[in-house]
Amino acid sequence: MWRLGFNATPNYEDNQLYCGGFANQWEVNGGKCGVCGDPWQGPRENEAGGKYARGVITRRYLQNSTVRAIVELTATHKGWFEFRLCANNDTGRAVTQACLDQHLLLRADGMGARYYVIEDAPRKYVIPLRLPPALTCSQCVLQWKYNAGNSWGVDDEGTACIGCGPQEQFYGCADVAVDRSDFVQSPRPSNGASSPRHRTAVTSPSSSNGTTTDAVRPGDSTRRQTIVTTTNPDGLASSSSHTTLASWMFAVLASLPSP
Template identity: 25%
Template sequence: MKFALLIFAAGLALVEPHGYVHTPLSRTSIFRRPNEFPGAQQPFWWDDTGVWCGNVQQNQQYSTCGRCGDAPGNTHANQGGRYDKGIITGTYNAGQAITVTVEFTANHRGGFMFELCPQVSENNNCFQRLNINSADRGVRDNNWACSGGDHQNGLTRAVVQLPAGVRCTRCTLRWTYRTSYPPAPDACWQPNNTQTFRNCVDIRIN
């Protein structure tokens, strides 16, 4: 019995937090809706809930995380990379408050933010942090949404404010989920190096 409990505990310790941007659909999740986006062609990032900086724990500057969640040194998820299908998954208006939905499949607390690269040509320096007007599981400092408690999986929504006066035929919305794993006393924020997920989403702003 003790041996079985040890195996169970070890299994819990290895559970990894996973998630992806559900709406508008992230660049690395296009394969999930073939009827909606029939032009998408392989290769696909099949493990799209594990776009997590190569499982390298990140500091607050995300120093070794790829622009769109790749492992350090890789650019597959970036605009122009092998998983970029050039498909717009959301169309909005300048200054609109948009509802973004994230799906957590193994939630380990922490929180997330959204940034916008308001130009057609994506690069590492173009992202601007967006305000979050509200979120299902709480907001801090106007731009940080809490992911909820351990095992609080499923869909969670955040209302994100797009800037006024910004229009683009294609620009990049980026989600960064900073878990609280390894565990931190604050369920919404981990100040130390931690598991981090990133998704980029191709949108249009009229």
């Protein structure tokens, strides 16, 4: 968030949210990891109560809409992405994996929940995701999971291959909100009180059942909803100039012009 201009505590080690490393996750903790990429045994600095978890709502969505997740890999490690959403409704309470698992977000193209990384070259991935039809929240935690697939391993059936068995994992979390599809927040009055108004959800004209929606921000024209995740697993040159093993940033942009 802080890299994108949000009022958040800078985390200069946001390139290390990979469960403390492969050995720590799989050999020490049996595959367990903090929900936002911190080591299982702590400290959990990226969860509620941690110094990097400020409870800032980075984006508002509309119920039963489709959002675009944009993932940029500067070095491919194969594997797959998944996104989960938990209606936590309390920025001071740490989210649980059990809550996140209740809403594994599905791809809008009908191809399930996982997005597989099959290309060998760095690139951006645009992944339309469907929000759960009935879910609304004043504060949801959006979790991104990247399970790499470039290490040699053995699966449960004894098959050995690159990508088999336990792999390195990366996580990121963001606080978002999901409003009822007939609710949009009006610009804040001068006295600081909120003044909600109601209207029909803004959807793309191609469909009426929750296609990509335009988010309405106070004082702004409509903007396309976009989630942006940047990863740099090999520490290659990037705008953040990370040089360690695994570098990534997860954030939800407050506004991007519609394409």
